[in-house]
Amino acid sequence: MTKALMSAAAAVLLAACTASDASEPAPAPAAPAPAPQVTETATAPATLGSLPAEPKLTVEAINDTLHVIFGPGGNIGVSSGPDGVVLVDDKFAANSDEILYRIGEITTANGASSDLLFVINTHLHGDHSGSNAEMAAAGGLVMAHDNVRARMGTSYMNKAFGREQAAQDRAKWPVVTFSERTSLHFNGVTAHALHTPSGHTDGDTIVHFVEPNVIHMGDNLFLNMFPFVDVDAGGNMQGMIDSHDVALGIADADTVIIPGHGPITDVAGLRDARDTLQAVLDRVRVRKDRGEGLQAIIDADPLEDFAELESFIDRPAIITAAWRSLGGEFPAPE
Numbered sequence: 356m357t358k359a360l361m362s363a364a365a366a367v368l369l370a371a372c373t374a375s376d377a378s379e380p381a382p383a384p385a386a387p388a389p390a391p392q393v394t395e396t397a398t399a400p401a402t403l404g405s406l407p408a409e410p411k412l413t414v415e416a417i418n419d420t421l422h423v424i425f426g427p428g429g430n431i432g433v434s435s436g437p438d439g440v441v442l443v444d445d446k447f448a449a450n451s452d453e454i455l456y457r458i459g460e461i462t463t464a465n466g467a468s469s470d471l472l473f474v475i476n477t478h479l480h481g482d483h484s485g486s487n488a489e490m491a492a493a494g495g496l497v498m499a500h501d502n503v504r505a506r507m508g509t510s511y512m513n514k515a516f517g518r519e520q521a522a523q524d525r526a527k528w529p530v531v532t533f534s535e536r537t538s539l540h541f542n543g544v545t546a547h548a549l550h551t552p553s554g555h556t557d558g559d560t561i562v563h564f565v566e567p568n569v570i571h572m573g574d575n576l577f578l579n580m581f582p583f584v585d586v587d588a589g590g591n592m593q594g595m596i597d598s599h600d601v602a603l604g605i606a607d608a609d610t611v612i613i614p615g616h617g618p619i620t621d622v623a624g625l626r627d628a629r630d631t632l633q634a635v636l637d638r639v640r641v642r643k644d645r646g647e648g649l650q651a652i653i654d655a656d657p658l659e660d661f662a663e664l665e666s667f668i669d670r671p672a673i674i675t676a677a678w679r680s681l682g683g684e685f686p687a688p689e
């Protein structure tokens with residue numbers, strides 16, 4: 356049964372959204388920094404990072420002081436100014452050198468300080484927190500919700516994929532945690548880090564940069580694709596919908612929305628994603644309430660009209676996430 360519900364894409368997901376030390380090469384302990392790579396074309400000043408032979412990251416400016424770094428793993432929000440740099444998420448450890456290099460590029464172009472101040476993890480997954488150790492070594496203070504640190508410190512069973520998520524190295528754990536919210540003040544900007552309960556995981560944070568009017572949603576928002584809901588890490592589809600509502604309550608017509616995965620969007624894009632998720636949950640709920648089992652719902656294919664949203668989460672996988680979010684037994688009894 357479990358196997359039937361897992362698509363080939365699930366294997367991709369294992370290496371992506373739920374990535375932990377178990378699915379990434381273990382970070383070399385106290386890896387010596389590679390010799391600075393001096394290239395003739397380098398435009399960035401001396402930084403702690405370097406441009407790899409095969410660059411993987413791209414940068415998009417929202418404005419002069421707020422940028423998004425795209426590439427493997429979750430989207431990184433970068434706020435920069437005279438005090439230094441604040442990151443929201445930090446992709447995989449393998450990206451850490453290039454992340455620092457890109458920060459150097461950004462701060463050279465806008466005249467900001469390249470000092471790394473804070474790194475906020477939106478949740479524990481390794482494609483959002485994988486460079487924590489390297490960012491801490493570069494001077495960043497890593498912070499997240501209490502449950503991020505708690506879950507990083509212990510292993511847990513990922514039933515969706517039938518495997519154990521290993522505890523992560525202590526060097527990756529956030530050193531400042533909070534239960535509900537905290538606020539940061541830097542570069543003349545206020546950033547509110549708001550915990551939204553039991554959505555993508557049970558340790559989610561959305562980050563509202565007040566003056567630039569930008570919200571980073573973390574993995575509560577996958578734009579233009581079905582989201583992963585990590586029920587095994589305390590996630591719930593209803594909580595994801597609720598997190599959209601929290602953001603919509605803060606946002607105005609001009610707010611820029613950064614999703615955890617997918618392109619930058621606006622309030623209309625956020626509202627569309629919210630309504631889609633509500634439709635998914637409602638359609639599964641109606642069938643579950645009248646006694647249909649998980650496999651029967653999958654076979655009925657009630658999300659056929661959302662087929663274009665399939666990526667690493669296909670229709671059976673999102674139906675299963677809705678089913679489990681509604682308290683459905685999983686794996687279903689044979």
Ligand SMILES: [Zn+2]
Pocket residue numbers: 372373478480483555574
């Ligand atoms: Zn995630």
